[in-house]
Amino acid sequence: MNEKNNTLLIYTLLYFVFLYVPVLFLPIFSFNDANYMSFPLAGFTTEHYEEMWSKRNLHKALWASIKVGVVASVISTTIALFAAKAFARYKFRGEKISYGGIMMPFLIPEIILAVAILIIWINLGFKLGLVPVTIGHTLFCTPFAMLILIARIEGFDFSLEEASRDLGENAWGTFFRVSFPLYLPGIVAALLLSFIISFDEFILAFFLTGSDATLPMYMWGQMRFVQKLPHVLALGAVIIVFTTFIVLLAFWLRNVGQGKAKKDIALKL
Amino acid sequence: MSNSFIQINNISKHFKDVKAVDDVSFEIKEGEFFSLLGPSGCGKTTLLRLLAGFEYPTSGNLLIDGIDITALPPDKRPTNMVFQNYAIFPHLNVEKNIKFGLRKLGLSHDEIGNRVKDVLKLVKLEGYEERFSNQLSGGQRQRVALARALVRQPKVLLLDEPLGALDKKLRDEMQLELRTLQKNIGITFVFVTHDQQEAISMSDRVAVMNDGKIQQLSAPNELYKNPKNIFVSDFIGETNFLKAETKSSDGGFINVLIEELGEFKIKNNLNIAANSSDVVCSVRPESMMISNVKSDWDICLDAKIRQTSYLGEMTRFYVEVKGIDKTITVSSQHFDNQSFENNDCFISISLEDISLLNKK
Amino acid sequence: MSKKTKCCGLFYSLCLFWTSYLLRVFSWKIILGTKGVINSSLINAGILSEPLTFLMYSETAVVITLTHAWAAFALLPLYVSLEKIDFSFIEAGRDLGLSRFEVFWKITFPLSLPGVIGAILIIFIPTVGDYVTPALLGGTDGRMLSNMIQAYFGKINNIPLGAASATIMLTTVILITIIVSNVTKRLTQRLT
Numbered sequence: 001m002n003e004k005n006n007t008l009l010i011y012t013l014l015y016f017v018f019l020y021v022p023v024l025f026l027p028i029f030s031f032n033d034a035n036y037m038s039f040p041l042a043g044f045t046t047e048h049y050e051e052m053w054s055k056r057n058l059h060k061a062l063w064a065s066i067k068v069g070v071v072a073s074v075i076s077t078t079i080a081l082f083a084a085k086a087f088a089r090y091k092f093r094g095e096k097i098s099y100g101g102i103m104m105p106f107l108i109p110e111i112i113l114a115v116a117i118l119i120i121w122i123n124l125g126f127k128l129g130l131v132p133v134t135i136g137h138t139l140f141c142t143p144f145a146m147l148i149l150i151a152r153i154e155g156f157d158f159s160l161e162e163a164s165r166d167l168g169e170n171a172w173g174t175f176f177r178v179s180f181p182l183y184l185p186g187i188v189a190a191l192l193l194s195f196i197i198s199f200d201e202f203i204l205a206f207f208l209t210g211s212d213a214t215l216p217m218y219m220w221g222q223m224r225f226v227q228k229l230p231h232v233l234a235l236g237a238v239i240i241v242f243t244t245f246i247v248l249l250a251f252w253l254r255n256v257g258q259g260k261a262k263k264d265i266a267l268k269l
Numbered sequence: 270m271s272n273s274f275i276q277i278n279n280i281s282k283h284f285k286d287v288k289a290v291d292d293v294s295f296e297i298k299e300g301e302f303f304s305l306l307g308p309s310g311c312g313k314t315t316l317l318r319l320l321a322g323f324e325y326p327t328s329g330n331l332l333i334d335g336i337d338i339t340a341l342p343p344d345k346r347p348t349n350m351v352f353q354n355y356a357i358f359p360h361l362n363v364e365k366n367i368k369f370g371l372r373k374l375g376l377s378h379d380e381i382g383n384r385v386k387d388v389l390k391l392v393k394l395e396g397y398e399e400r401f402s403n404q405l406s407g408g409q410r411q412r413v414a415l416a417r418a419l420v421r422q423p424k425v426l427l428l429d430e431p432l433g434a435l436d437k438k439l440r441d442e443m444q445l446e447l448r449t450l451q452k453n454i455g456i457t458f459v460f461v462t463h464d465q466q467e468a469i470s471m472s473d474r475v476a477v478m479n480d481g482k483i484q485q486l487s488a489p490n491e492l493y494k495n496p497k498n499i500f501v502s503d504f505i506g507e508t509n510f511l512k513a514e515t516k517s518s519d520g521g522f523i524n525v526l527i528e529e530l531g532e533f534k535i536k537n538n539l540n541i542a543a544n545s546s547d548v549v550c551s552v553r554p555e556s557m558m559i560s561n562v563k564s565d566w567d568i569c570l571d572a573k574i575r576q577t578s579y580l581g582e583m584t585r586f587y588v589e590v591k592g593i594d595k596t597i598t599v600s601s602q603h604f605d606n607q608s609f610e611n612n613d614c615f616i617s618i619s620l621e622d623i624s625l626l627n628k629k
Numbered sequence: 630m631s632k633k634t635k636c637c638g639l640f641y642s643l644c645l646f647w648t649s650y651l652l653r654v655f656s657w658k659i660i661l662g663t664k665g666v667i668n669s670s671l672i673n674a675g676i677l678s679e680p681l682t683f684l685m686y687s688e689t690a691v692v693i694t695l696t697h698a699w700a701a702f703a704l705l706p707l708y709v710s711l712e713k714i715d716f717s718f719i720e721a722g723r724d725l726g727l728s729r730f731e732v733f734w735k736i737t738f739p740l741s742l743p744g745v746i747g748a749i750l751i752i753f754i755p756t757v758g759d760y761v762t763p764a765l766l767g768g769t770d771g772r773m774l775s776n777m778i779q780a781y782f783g784k785i786n787n788i789p790l791g792a793a794s795a796t797i798m799l800t801t802v803i804l805i806t807i808i809v810s811n812v813t814k815r816l817t818q819r820l821t
Contacts, residue, residue, distance in 0.1 A: 015700075018697065018700070019697070019700060019701060022653070022656040022657060022660055022697060023652070023653060023656050025656050025659050025660060025666060026652060026655075026656055026659070029659065107754065107806065108754065108758075108799060108802060108803075109754060109755060109757060109758020109759075109775070109798060109799075109802060110755065110758060111758045111759075111760055111775045111778060111779070111795070111798075112758060112795055112798060112799050112802075115778060115782065115791065115792065115795045116795075118782065119788070119792060157354065157356060159352045159353070159354060159356040160356050160358060160359075162321075162323050162343070162350075162352070162356065163350070163352055163356035163358070163417075164358075164369070165322070165323075165342065165343040165344050166321055166322075166323075166343050166344070166348075166349055166350045166370075166418075167344075167349065167369050167370030167417065167418075167421065168344045168370050168372075168373040168374070168421065169344055169369075169370075169373065170342075170344055173373075177369070178358060181360045182359070182360055200649045200650055200651070202650065202651050202761060203760055203761070206760075206779075207779075207782070216649075216651050219651060219652075219655075220651065223655060223658075223765070226664075229659075232655070233659075236649065236652040236655065239649055239652065240649055240652060243649060
């Protein structure tokens with residue numbers, strides 16, 4: 001058993017090195033006191049981080065990203081909650097088609113979605129800006145939010161809802177007193193992940209923003225200039241730390257309280 | 270005391286093409302411990318869920334205490350349920366679980382407190398108020414589920430295989446306890462189970478179900494002694510079936526030709542037609558006698574012991590009787606030597622222990 | 630390996646996937662660029678005098694980067710299909726005299742085939758339509774259809790041609806998805 005496990009362990013380590021090391025270069029060089037990225041490092045500086053405080057365009061882009069992210073995640077999670085409940089709980093006509101419809105943005109290349117929204121938006125005579133970006137992000141986030149919520153709701157023991165009805169609560173009372181509190185970790189996880197997806201999203205924003213840049217758009221603009229690279233590195237490092245934190249939080253929430261429910265299911269089986 | 274506290278009138282429930290419950294009618298008396306017994310998929314749980322209001326019947330109607338509840342949602346019915354997996358709300362502690370159903374009853378604060386206290390005492394869970402579902406054992410959860418339902422003082426308590434998840438010893442204890450509890454509080458219990466021993470030992474009356482229909486509804490001892498058909502006879506306890514043919518009928522008796530054994534005059538409780546080959550005779554293993562010497566019973570057969578299995582309180586013998594191609598099972602409390610395998614022996618049957626059944 | 634360790638591994642790899650795609654692609658520009666980590670370091674160390682030009686602005690660069698960017702994403706379908714495999718199959722294989730490698734090749738791999746195909750499909754879809762990587766690292770050699778679509782909608786300003794290209798991409802992807810998912814369905818049916 002052990003000799004084989006060692007080869008697998010080495011493989012696993014190499015896999016993680018391949019996954020993580022390239023990304024680690026961002027924070028490493030963001031503290032490097034040089035415009036060129038090469039080893040050995042030139043010297044330690046926090047100058048690139050301090051620089052961020054003074055960039056007005058960066059602040060504007062950050063604010064735009066937050067606005068889009070909050071609105072898109074709230075709307076997509078709301079849609080996803082109702083959809084997930086329907087798919088996890090009921091069998092109905094047109095189930096497959098509506099599921100496919102919601103999952104569509106997840107199943108086609110993003111650029112197609114971007115181009116489609118662009119054409120519709122322009123032909124409707126509207127101006128490009130953060131509104132179409134938000135719509136695009138909502139469409140794009142909904143499948144993710146729905147998958148998280150379906151997983152949560154499917155692990156949920158429906159006899160709890162029946163018990164509530166049996167104990168004299170009506171449908172709304174059951175939703176607020178039983179279902180919602182038990183779905184809550186899943187809902188928060190879906191909100192957080194939708195926000196992060198929107199916050200990171202580039203293609204839709206690239207096609208639809210017009211003049212209001214989101215944060216990834218801002219970075220894209222800066223990436224072209226060699227002298228701006230350390231600045232992008234520092235910004236990237238901050239974003240990676242921030243998004244990783246949010247994702248960790250979301251995953252932790254996704255599992256919170258699931259243990260109890262699982263035990264109940266285990267009992268049932 | 271009304272004789273028909275719960276009335277189930279021509280209830281059918283179809284799921285697409287499957288007739289889960291097929292035109293069932295019967296009545297349950299007030300204060301009765303009533304069991305629905307049957308193999309999985311027989312429709313017993315569907316029937317219970319129809320009573321609770323989680324399913325609505327395709328046709329027929331339901332009355333409880335004279336009120337038609339057929340179309341009422343679960344929260345408007347005078348029933349409460351103990352779920353198979355207990356369905357204890359994982360986000361609420363024991364006390365809040367029990368209080369959950371009291372909010373809509375319009376009780377005063379003191380009354381709520383008293384009811385909760387009383388019911389906790391009843392199910393012996395005092396001191397567990399602050400615990401959560403995952404901090405309770407299976408037996409304790411079952412008590413919480415029971416308390417949560419009883420605290421609303423329902424007219425009928427529905428129990429969906431509540432003992433299924435417990436281990437054997439605890440299950441036996443809970444059977445006794447549930448029975449005592451039901452007698453003390455006097456509420457009508459409708460109990461669903463697939464375990465015949467459980468149903469027989471606890472209930473006042475049992476309805477045996479199969480294929481969405483009631484096969485027999487009677488007191489437990491009747492089920493065992495006088496099964497109405499081959500399904501009930503096979504499902505309740507163990508039995509040996511022997512091929513048979515009826516001949517002429519004679520008052521309450523009928524002449525039956527049992528394969529290889531000869532013709533006998535047997536009680537005809539079920540009014541089985543004469544001159545029919547669509548019948549079968551059933552003999553319980555423990556009603557037969559196995560011995561080394563010939564007996565003077567109505568029937569005494571030469572046999573050979575093929576296999577024995579020692580069960581503690583009794584020994585089961587699998588014997589071969591000349592001319593009968595099936596192995597006959599006989600159990601005995603006295604004849605318990607396992608070294609009898611392949612020995613010759615005698616099997617004795619008394620005519621009154623043979624029941625005659627229609628094949629269908 | 631315990632269940633917990635397994636989940637953690639999956640989780641940390643996925644975690645990377647959720648975080649900034651743009652930056653992950655960008656990190657390869659830092660590594661492969663003419664003044665990037667590999668070239669600068671090799672030149673500084675005196676091994677090279679000229680930077681290696683094939684590293685950057687090439688199809689190779691695009692393939693390396695996309696592989697890295699989506700590697701973690703393959704884990705989920707693979708994990709799901711591997712987890713479904715009853716461990717007693719593996720034990721039965723060992724019991725019947727197969728070596729570890731044979732067990733993998735004759736039992737685990739065929740049983741996880743739906744997951745493998747699923748992973749390929751799930752990565753094929755976004756990579757075939759990727760814009761960022763070829764734009765940043767592809768140069769002229771590694772340019773992909775998405776870059777053309779973007780150009781038609783932007784600089785070239787030929788929206789009908791752009792829309793036509795997008796339609797071709799969409800149709801191709803849908804056709805492949807349908808074929809592959811039918812194959813997977815058959816496979817799964819046979820396996821259960």
